[in-house]
Amino acid sequence: MADSGHVTRLLRPTLVITLFTLLAQVVAFVTQVVIASAFGAGAAMDAFLAANTLPQYLLSVALNALGFVFIPVFLEYGKQGREDDAWRLASAVLTLCAVALGLLSLAGIVLAEPLLRVTTPGLASTSLQLASRIAMITWPTVVFTGVVSLLTAIYHAQGRFGWPAIVPVVGAVLNLALVAALAAGVGIVGVAVAALVSLVLQMVMLLPIALREPRFRPMLDWRDPGVREVLHLLLPLVVANVFVRSTPIVDRYLASDLAEGAISHLGYASRVVTIFSTLLAAGITTVVFPRMASDRARGDLAALRHTTSLGLRFMWLTVAPVMTIGLVLALPLVTVLFRRGEFTIGDAHAVGPLVQVYLLALVSMCLSNVAGRALYALKDTWTVGIVGIIEAIAYVLYTPLLAHRYGAVGIAVSFVIYFNTSLGWLLWLVRSKTGNVGGRGVMVSFLRTGLASVCGGAAAYMVTRGIPGAWRQLLVGASVGVLVYTVMLMAVGSVEIRAMWRDLVTGRPVLPPPTPAEP
Numbered sequence: 001m002a003d004s005g006h007v008t009r010l011l012r013p014t015l016v017i018t019l020f021t022l023l024a025q026v027v028a029f030v031t032q033v034v035i036a037s038a039f040g041a042g043a044a045m046d047a048f049l050a051a052n053t054l055p056q057y058l059l060s061v062a063l064n065a066l067g068f069v070f071i072p073v074f075l076e077y078g079k080q081g082r083e084d085d086a087w088r089l090a091s092a093v094l095t096l097c098a099v100a101l102g103l104l105s106l107a108g109i110v111l112a113e114p115l116l117r118v119t120t121p122g123l124a125s126t127s128l129q130l131a132s133r134i135a136m137i138t139w140p141t142v143v144f145t146g147v148v149s150l151l152t153a154i155y156h157a158q159g160r161f162g163w164p165a166i167v168p169v170v171g172a173v174l175n176l177a178l179v180a181a182l183a184a185g186v187g188i189v190g191v192a193v194a195a196l197v198s199l200v201l202q203m204v205m206l207l208p209i210a211l212r213e214p215r216f217r218p219m220l221d222w223r224d225p226g227v228r229e230v231l232h233l234l235l236p237l238v239v240a241n242v243f244v245r246s247t248p249i250v251d252r253y254l255a256s257d258l259a260e261g262a263i264s265h266l267g268y269a270s271r272v273v274t275i276f277s278t279l280l281a282a283g284i285t286t287v288v289f290p291r292m293a294s295d296r297a298r299g300d301l302a303a304l305r306h307t308t309s310l311g312l313r314f315m316w317l318t319v320a321p322v323m324t325i326g327l328v329l330a331l332p333l334v335t336v337l338f339r340r341g342e343f344t345i346g347d348a349h350a351v352g353p354l355v356q357v358y359l360l361a362l363v364s365m366c367l368s369n370v371a372g373r374a375l376y377a378l379k380d381t382w383t384v385g386i387v388g389i390i391e392a393i394a395y396v397l398y399t400p401l402l403a404h405r406y407g408a409v410g411i412a413v414s415f416v417i418y419f420n421t422s423l424g425w426l427l428w429l430v431r432s433k434t435g436n437v438g439g440r441g442v443m444v445s446f447l448r449t450g451l452a453s454v455c456g457g458a459a460a461y462m463v464t465r466g467i468p469g470a471w472r473q474l475l476v477g478a479s480v481g482v483l484v485y486t487v488m489l490m491a492v493g494s495v496e497i498r499a500m501w502r503d504l505v506t507g508r509p510v511l512p513p514p515t516p517a518e519p
Contacts, residue, residue: 013161014314018283020165025279027172031179032271033337035191040342044188045264046256047127050120051112051134051192053252055142058104060245061238063146066097067153068376069233072293073226074157079297087215089226094150094210095218096227101146108139119249120263122256130188137192144199151206156290164206165286171202236385243392247418250396251411254403262408265347268338269354269412276326277365280318284311285369292377304377305434311370313445317496319366320449323359324457325481328464330355332477335470350408357412364419371426378433387425391418448492456485 039045070093077086108115112135116128123131148167155164175198182190210216221227255262288311295304326333331352339348375384395418402410431439460481464473 014283014287016283017161017165017286018279020169021279021282024168024172025275027169027176028275029337031172031176032268034176034179034183036268036338036343038183038342039188040264040344040347042261042264042342043124043127044130045267046123046260047131048134048188048191049263049267050116050123050127050252050256051131052138053119053249054108054115055105055135055138057245057249058101058108058142059145061241062101062104063097063149064241064245065237065376065381066093066146066230066234067149067156068289068373069230069237069379069381070150070153071157071290072296072377072379073229073233074154075290075293076297077226078157079294084215085226087213088219088221088224089230090150090154090210091216091219092221092224092227093230094147095220096222097146097150098143099220101143105139105142108142109136112136112139120252120256134189134192137189137196141196141199144196144203148199148202148206151203151209154209155206156286158209159290160209161286167202167205170205171198174198174201233379233381236382237388240385240388240392243396244388246392247395247399247415250399251415254400254411255408258403258407261347261350265350265354266408266411268334268347268351269358270415272334272337272351272355273358273362273365276322276359277362277369280322280362281315281366281369284315285373288370289373289377292374296377296379301434304374305437308370308374308430308434309442311373312367312442313496315366315370316363316446316449317494319363320453321456321482321485323362324453325460325478325485326359326362327356328457328460328481329474329477330359332464332470332473336474339470354408354412357409357416361416361419364423368419368423368426371423371430374430375426375433380429380433383429388422391422445494445496448494449489449496452485452488452492452494455488456481456483459484 035045039048070089074086074089077083077089113128113132116123116131116135120128120131152164152167155161175194178194178197179191182193186193222231251266252263255266288307291307292304295301295307331348334352334355335345335348338351339345372384375381395414398417399411399414402414404410406413460477463480464477467473467476
């Protein structure tokens with residue numbers, strides 16, 4: 001891997017990852033369209049989302065940070081020339097992960113119906129029975145998702161980004177094909193079967209990195225020093241995630257007492273914004289995190305500040321216009337994506353405003369990915385865990401109040417408050433941990449990009465006011481908005497646009513090397 005202090009070749013691997021992430025998300029969008037057309041926002045979809053709530057919660061609790069604490073330790077061993085220890089660590093962590101998730105998955109299958117009665121008490125009896133059947137299939141996905149996540153982390157730790165970016169695309173295509181084939185015959189259960197088969201294929205495609213490495217062998221050794229360090233770093237995050245990642249459970253618990261379809265409306269809206277955040281954040285964060293960990297392993301805080309600054313500035317360059325233009329085009333977007341079959345115009349008008357609310361959290365969702373990874377590189381997981389618990393407890397307190405007063409919109413507003421608050425303290429903590437210097441360059445960049453994105457959103461709003469039809473509004477509004485945004489970026493002299501051109505065309509570093517007090 002190149003010297004991360006200079007952060008050369010940042011954009012090319014980022015664009016490769018973003019391209020494949022885009023392909024995977026496009027396929028995921030199509031899959032959502034097929035599902036929406038077949039099942040709409042009714043009882044079957046509510047049952048499917050209810051059955052997925054706890055498995056997804058377990059994954060977010062156990063795996064959300066596992067790769068982020070594993071990669072710094074793995075890379076640190078490599079920097080010290082301890083390759084055998086690094087692979088022993090990978091072997092032990094992967095084995096422990098598979099066994100632990102397997103036992104938890106088995107417990108979830110056995111206790112499927114009682115758990116659903118607790119998490120979604122307002123679910124109708126017929127929906128509860130259907131959700132219990134679906135849960136028998138969704139719980140095993142936990143094991144395969146965990147293995148896929150760790151195998152991907154091993155690829156990234158070795159600076160190999162292409163193949164692990166291709167694998168999810170193949171999995172998404174298989175998932176779509178199976179959903180289309182099974183939905184008509186076995187109903188919503190077929191959607192769960194498709195997801196499980198897709199994950200098995202992805203695991204098989206990623207396994208060669210382990211099977212071809214002679215130093216890799218399955219082992220249950222939690223006494224290994226590297227494993228102990230990983231577990232020590234992971235413990236506060238797992239404890240915090242028990243609270244932090246409970247937000248979907250809280251949301252669906254409250255939504256189950258609202259009108260039928262509320263769970264589905266929130267699910268569709270959050271899914272749209274989550275896909276945006278995944279697409280926008282995947283490339284940058286995947287490339288910069290191993291470099292952050294390498295900077296930390298060398299003790300070079302100036303380089304770590306520089307890498308973090310790059311990540312934030314280039315992330316904001318894409319997030320800002322998506323948010324402002326998306327606020328204008330939310331209803332046409334939802335209509336184009338989902339308005340067919342059982343997904344009615346009423347559903348579109350219910351989901352559209354929710355998408356607008358969730359978009360207000362998009363900036364925080366994406367930038368927090370960069371700031372959070374900087375803290376993981378610094379191995380400061382205890383602070384992250386403690387503050388995360390405080391935020392989650394606050395969420396549990398204010399969300400029921402907003403849900404009672406504003407319904408589904410109140411739940412979405414709570415989501416926005418949660419993420420925006422989180423971003424503020426993350427940025428402050430990263431700055432204080434890396435020397436408490438600099439920041440002016442990031443602020444100037446944010447202001448320039450923000451101004452250009454507001455102009456793009458305003459242009460999209462004006463040109464769509466007199467245009468009939470969701471397709472025309474979406475195409476014309478997005479095209480004009482992006483064009484105006486780009487022109488304004490050039491007019492305000494965006495450093496990032498010039499840097500992107502240098503990196504892609506000339507191969508020069510995206511921005512100058514860091515200085516001890518980089519602004």
